[in-house]
Amino acid sequence: MASHGIEVKNLYKIFGPRGRDYIDAVKGGLSKQELNEKYGHVLGLQDINVSMPGGGITVVMGLSGSGKSTLIRHINRLIDPTAGEVLYDGVDVCRMNENDLRAFRRHKTAMVFQKFALLPHRTVLDNAVYGLEIQGVDRNESVKRASQWIERVGLRGFERHYPNQLSGGMQQRVGLARALTNDADILLMDEAYSALDPLIRVDMQTVLLELQKELKKTVVFITHDLDEALRLGDTIAILRDGRVVQQGTGQQIVLTPADEYITAFVKEVNRGRVIQAKTVMKPLAGTPEGMPIPHDMILETVAKSLTENGQTQAHVVDAAGQPIGRIDLPIVITAMVTPTSHLQQQAA
């Protein structure tokens, strides 16, 4: 099953009984604050244009109230937009009728929730088969498929437990197993790991990354944690006050933050884990020296292997093994420690 991308185009959401009436005013420049003060309506999302590539993880990051949870709920239309479209495989989700929408939710999407949202009266196994049960899949077949995923997320032996008997991390594994059992192309994760302890969160991120390597689903991941966003996201969109302030790869965001707001965020990030060798390498001068370094190796690992091998010089090779640049320890360390500020970037 080839994964399709999701295109969000010109999406607006105004909360309130007469949201549609103010859409033109908002498009014409009425601010969120004015809309709230004058008309008592809340501007949830404005002019969102995000393209989420098929088979990749798109992270939507923002603080609370930025509209990120609203945005993810537009993809399976748990929230109806005021204007705009959400295209999946050429079809606008926002224009689907009730039956098509239900079929879309059943077969194309699966969702993982911040507070797990498991059925408390059902065992782990019965929670996992929920999506298939709704689709009307035969019980034996769904149990077989659910058991596989329960095992994959590391819950083997807990099939007969109730959610209340499990810790938060284990409950979210059930949530993940329930979503994966659905075997849907789109995986929506709404702050799925935000309620977990830091160590368990990293653990779960690893689980997701490993699964994604083989599954290649179109994952939309919501988080308020930039480290999490950088670790998981193939592409990242940063939301503020219902508006996309920047989107791009993790490296792009760390190296060229679009404004003060993102600069402030990025300052605290461990740059060595984000920036790749090819981003900071210098052009090849003469013959390649030292050890070969893969172009997409992160600087932390580059520094580690240079030090371990007692070298200061290395050359960067592309996927085919051809040398494309050179790198040395000072370059690596400079890139890792200097927080390039937004203003310096502009001056450069």
Next chain:
Amino acid sequence: MAIQCTILPDLLCNFPAIGDTSIRAARKTIDDGFRNLVRANSDLISVVVRPLQLFLNFLEDLFVSTPWIVVLLIMMAIVYAASRNIRITLGTAVSMMLIGAVGLWNDTMVTLAIVTVATLIAILVGLPIGILMARSDRLQSIVNPILDVMQTMPSFVYLIPVVVIFGIGKVPGLIAVVIYAVPPMIRLTNLGIRLVDKEVLEAADAFGSSSRQKLRNVQIPLALPTIMAGINQTIMMSLAMVVVASMVGVGGLGKNVLQAINNQFFTIGFLNGFALVVIAIIFDRTSQAFGRRLQKHSEVIHG
């Protein structure tokens, strides 16, 4: 000293009631109209009443004519199956035998039959209304005041229309009991469904549940503790109402209580009263233990 009526005009002093003649005319028109309406539809009414009558008679005969030891064993089996609790089961046996010992076995069986039928009807009527009410705020705003009236209106008052429509007998009594006992069932079903965790409902939506699947898989199971409380309340209220319903011809313990009131038979009154209390306690403990057993999964074992 009361203010004398000399300084005020008469209109402001004595309340201008609409007058006896008008009231009498109104009363006559309404009462007669109502009676004529009932008379015109008597066939329809008897068709509606007939199955209730048959069911009630069947259950009553079954309870009364079955040997007491069989009834007792079945009761104990049901209580044990529902509560899985030896103490409640033994308590049931002991208290039922005490009732038998004071000579109230048959009357208790009659009361048990009518309470069983009334509770079943109340659940059958109350559950769907409660579910519909939970889905629509508008329906809730219409049904709630009706329930308020049903619960606050003195129960004797609505015996009157019941008697006018259905006459004297067991079935009118049954209907009065159901009217009295159904409001908590409706209210608590509505409340239970409205209190279901929004997140879980959203998850059900996200997986593409139809509204029927949501009801069956999420709303009813999660609302079940509250619904069980509603059933419990319904049983208690119908037990209270069988005494009042004896005024329109329901037999059993209630009738004995009524006779005791009329004749000031202190001992008889209390014996019958206690028999009702015993049944109430058996029903209550059993249904609560059953409810707790259904909720086993919510016991937090891991913090």
